[in-house]
Amino acid sequence: MIDTPRSKSTPVVRRAFAGAVCLIAVAGLALTAWIGVRAVLAQTHLLQARAAVSAATGALDDPAAAAAVFASIGDDTSAARELTGDPGWRLAEALPWIGPQLSAVSDTAGAIDSAVRALEPLAAASAGLSVDVIRPVDGAVDVATIAAIAPAATAAASGLRESADRLSAIDKGPLLGRVADGVSQAGELLDTAAGAADALQRAARLVPAMLGADGPRSTLVLFQNNAEWRSLGGVVGAVAQLDTVDGRMTLVAQASSADVGDLSAEPVAELAADVRSIYDTRPARYLQNTTQVPDFTVGAPLAREMWRRVHGTDVDAVVALDPVTLSYLLRATGPVRLASGDDLTADNAVRLLLDETYRRYPDPRQQDAFFQSAAAAVFQALADGRVNPVALVDAVGQAGRERRLLVWSADATEQAVLDGSTLQGALPASDGTRTTFGVYLNDGTGSKMDYYLHPLVETAWCGADLASVHVELRSDAPDPASLPAYVTGGGEYGVPVGDALTGVYVYLPPGAQLLERRTTGEDGATGFAGGVHDGREVVKWSVRLAPGETSQLDLLVRLTATAELDAVATPTRDGSELPRGGECRFPG
Structure with a gap:
């Protein structure tokens, strides 16, 4: 081959x-x-x-x-x-x-x-x-x-x-x-x-x-009371003016919201139509209500103008904080002695300021004087340098994360530094990676019963473009007979003594569509209302609770899915009552 x-x-x-x-x-x-x-x-x-x-x-x-x-x-x-x-x-x-x-x-x-x-x-x-x-x-x-x-x-x-x-x-x-x-x-x-x-x-x-590095500065400090809820924390009670220059701080004036005077006849400034449609003009007529709108850039200038009209000072900035923030600061300063003889500590500050004060002092002006004494004592400890710096940074950071420490500056450049931070106290923001609801609580009783109310806020995805929001309110109030009339409200605004009426404002993300809402629990729910604020649909739920009662609100919403889903809410007297993830309340 x-x-x-x-x-x-x-x-x-x-x-x-x-x-x-x-x-x-x-x-x-x-x-x-x-x-x-x-x-x-x-x-x-x-x-x-x-x-x-x-x-x-x-x-x-x-x-x-x-x-x-x-x-x-x-x-x-x-x-x-x-x-x-x-x-x-x-x-x-x-x-x-x-x-x-x-x-x-x-x-x-x-x-x-x-x-x-x-x-x-x-x-x-x-x-x-x-x-x-x-x-x-x-x-x-x-x-x-x-x-x-x-x-x-x-x-x-x-x-x-x-x-x-x-x-x-x-x-x-x-x-x-x-x-x-x-x-x-x-x-x-x-x-x-x-x-x-x-x-x-x-x-x-x-x-x-x-702190006055570039010249003398004045700051108005608003002390919110978590026992009477407003959207950003609580009704404004005690107020103070803090002046600074070259890093030196001086407490120059203190007052209660009642001392600001009767400005209720006419608003001190024009509110946007969408704000008025939900909150009326109360935030612009009463210092107590300047934290009712859940946007500190709206409320802070109103408080500034009220202070100017009564005290004649154009402050450069406005700061809001609450007794829980004071308790955090007391971790850094240690106990401080009050004029009453009490030792104010990180452990007793919230109870003493939001509960015991009302049992001890029946006169609201005495109560305000006690609040002012507490704030002044903590401030003096800070100004004197009696503070652990690391603990102070931790305290301010925690208060900021929990949205119970808010800052607004009249200087546009300084205000821009706050943009996007929790200190700004702005409406909930959503973007391509995060969807955020807002849940804001407002007292409707004219009382201090919110000390005994406990909220639970949960969010969850229910599908590719569906999310649920769960809001639960529980009252652990004691027998009304054991509480002062100033705490219960005495039925003055038509709410039975011992009951608590709350307006719950749920802010949906921009572009979201409400599909379903339902309530469960006690029969105290009194109805729904709502509106639109800055492009966000707002669902208002009014609920009345007697001692020992619980009520729940669930919303089903259609929106664009993102990697993260969460909520911001009114800070309460309990730092652990923060919004969290949960289970979809609308299975199937």
């Missing part, structure tokens, strides 16, 4: 093909080994860096402590970035299945390294700076030192937010569980760090200004 040229070449081709396959296999194994080794090394560096970044984030309350943490972070993050960024790694990122895993790892390494680089200028600017800088010395806070770290803090906040957003943009769909978990954990860490840096930069820009 004669061989043809084709048949003669077949063994050669086969050998060549086999050799190529072997080479490819060897190259693939080598590449796999190369990537595997680098991945293990990168993971080691990332774990070390992540632990260090977490420590640095937790130490941002004390810039000097944070600076010390950065000594070893940079080397680890740079090494991880280099290990996951060489040409071989990039080549493997184009492969199916394994490629997205490798891309996610390299993106995570790059984001963490970028975050560390963003924090380094802040660490350098903060070197040698202690949190003790916020403690007054000889009656004055060192505002210049605080202001000096603002540029680095602002840059760090911007860089950290960019890194956090980079991780949140990673598609986790094709990722393995372990890789997806690692990306999520890193993203949460950077998001927390970005939030901490953002709070620091806002404080570094705003606090010196409010």
